[in-house]
Amino acid sequence: xxxxxxxxxxxxxxxxxxxxxxxxxxxxxxxxxxxxxxxxxxxxxxxxxxxxxxxxxxxxxxxxxxxxxxxxxxxxxxxxxxxxxxxxxxxxxxxxxxxxxxxxxxxxxxxxxxxxxxxxxxxxxxxxxxxxxxxxxxxx
Ligand code: GDP
Numbered sequence: 001x002x003x004x005x006x007x008x009x010x011x012x013x014x015x016x017x018x019x020x021x022x023x024x025x026x027x028x029x030x031x032x033x034x035x036x037x038x039x040x041x042x043x044x045x046x047x048x049x050x051x052x053x054x055x056x057x058x059x060x061x062x063x064x065x066x067x068x069x070x071x072x073x074x075x076x077x078x079x080x081x082x083x084x085x086x087x088x089x090x091x092x093x094x095x096x097x098x099x100x101x102x103x104x105x106x107x108x109x110x111x112x113x114x115x116x117x118x119x120x121x122x123x124x125x126x127x128x129x130x131x132x133x134x135x136x137x138x139x140x
Contacts, residue, residue, distance in 0.1 A: 002080040003033065003136075004117045005126035006088075010068035011111040018071055021114060024101055025075065028087045031139055034074040034131045040066050048129060057110065064110055072130040076139060081123050084116040 008021050026032075040048070045065040052058050077083055089100025093112060096103040106112035117123035127136075 001076045001078060002120065003127050004075050004080040004084050004123040005130065006073045006075055006084060007115040008071040009113055009115060010064065010070050011107055012105050012113040013069050013071060017105045017113065021101055021105060025087070030075040030077045030080065030084065032073055033076050033136045033139065036072045036130060037069050038072050039069050042066055060110060074127050074131050074136055081117055081120050085118060088114050088116045
């Protein structure tokens with residue numbers, strides 16, 4: 001079992017898609033080990049997306065991610081990082097495959113419904129960003 005981090009982003013929470021996205025993730029074989037509804041501060045969003053700080057979309061991305069509640073999830077599955085990337089689909093919903101979370105629920109390339117860690121290394125860092133070890137519930 002591998003852990004990865006997902007965030008149901010403010011656009012999807014605001015639109016009332018949280019429950020449907022959780023059902024989609026469970027149907028894809030992910031088990032929830034921790035969950036937290038968060039309202040990110042500007043400093044937190046800047047820190048989380050620090051890798052993008054020189055990109056032209058950084059400022060609007062931080063504004064979007066702080067615009068409302070978001071749901072952070074630590075998810076477990078075999079091959080969780082790669083599998084979750086497949087399940088969420090391409091960054092831009094216009095390029096996402098049918099049936100992916102972003103194809104179903106994203107509005108555009110920025111307001112794209114869900115975040116998923118893109119490597120095992122980033123997954124470890126991003127899970128720890130939201131959840132101290134003691135908040136990761138043991139399964140089974
Ligand atoms: P991801 O790993 O698929 O989430 O994509 P990236 O790591 O490349 O980008 C992080 C987030 O920044 C994306 O999920 C989008 O919310 C946003 N983003 C990425 N590229 C663009 C862009 O070209 N324009 C805008 N406005 N937002 C973007």
